[in-house]
Amino acid sequence: MSPDEDDEIGDVLRRHLRILEALLFASAEPLRASDMASYLGEGVDVAGLLLTLQTQYEGRGVNLVRRGDAWAFRTAEDLGFLLRREEHETRPLSRAALETLSIIAYHQPATRAEIEEVRGVATGKGTLDLLMEAGWVRMRGRRRTPGRPVTYGTTDAFLDHFGLETLLDLPGLDELKGAGLLSGRLPPDLQIPLPFDGSLRDDEDPLDPADLGDPEPEDEET
Incomplete structure (x- = not known):
């Protein structure tokens, strides 16, 4: 594989990761891989891309986490106290x-x-x-x-x-x-x-x- 082909593959990979990143940041709810697949085209390994993106965000203030079959960006657990504030439940669970x-x-x-x-x-x-x-x-x-x-x-x-x-x-x-x-x-x-x-x-x-x-x-x- 030529250097030019390597560069092209790298550009496609970075674009796909940026698309997933944007979709996840913009969504108020966790997203499934199937929800994001249509934005990347046929044959794209969305699950593999999500794992790559998860690795890239390890150790940061925001982590990519899995919730069942869905994915979402969430504040790192060790920094949650910085964003915690007193909230009053209008209808607490009985x-x-x-x-x-x-x-x-x-x-x-x-x-x-x-x-x-x-x-x-x-x-x-x-x-x-x-x-x-x-x-x-x-x-x-x-x-x-x-x-x-x-x-x-x-x-x-x-x-x-x-x-x-x-x-x-x-x-x-x-x-x-x-x-x-x-x-x-x-x-x-x-x-x-x-x-x-x-x-x-x-x-x-x-x-x-x-x-x-x-x-x-x-x-x-x-």
Whole structure:
């Protein structure tokens, strides 16, 4: 390969990296590789380019991070304190919402009945609606059981908000104990479930068109 060809390839690579950089900086939400592929042309290794760009931003004040299947620029973790400011939540999550979100995160895909079984109380539809409006929970599909209940899972926005690359980065049993979120007097054989992070599990069917409306009846939170 001639020096001129090397220079041409290098120019194309730099252009592609600049395009990805611009798209990611301009987006308010994390972007998937497929979202950016159309800006680069056919046959471009977008995943490889993203890894290259991620390496280039290592050690800087802003890092390129992965959130599930999506990518975003975020302030370096060790500099987050510089940008932190006091913020007042206009509608903080209730204990019921926090418990529901935690159960979905660790047990997904989970149906409403399964969430209630873990919590020990009924879960109002309003709680699930609140979590979906926040963009942290989504309807995944329908369980292949009588009644075909809706299954719920977390979103890339959930990963982004809590600084997780994948669901495998959720705190484990020892971390939860260390943070004081679990009692020290727990059964010795207690295990944290492994959440499913795929599109649909073998016991799930795709959502019905009617699910875009109101898939489950309204109940009061108990």
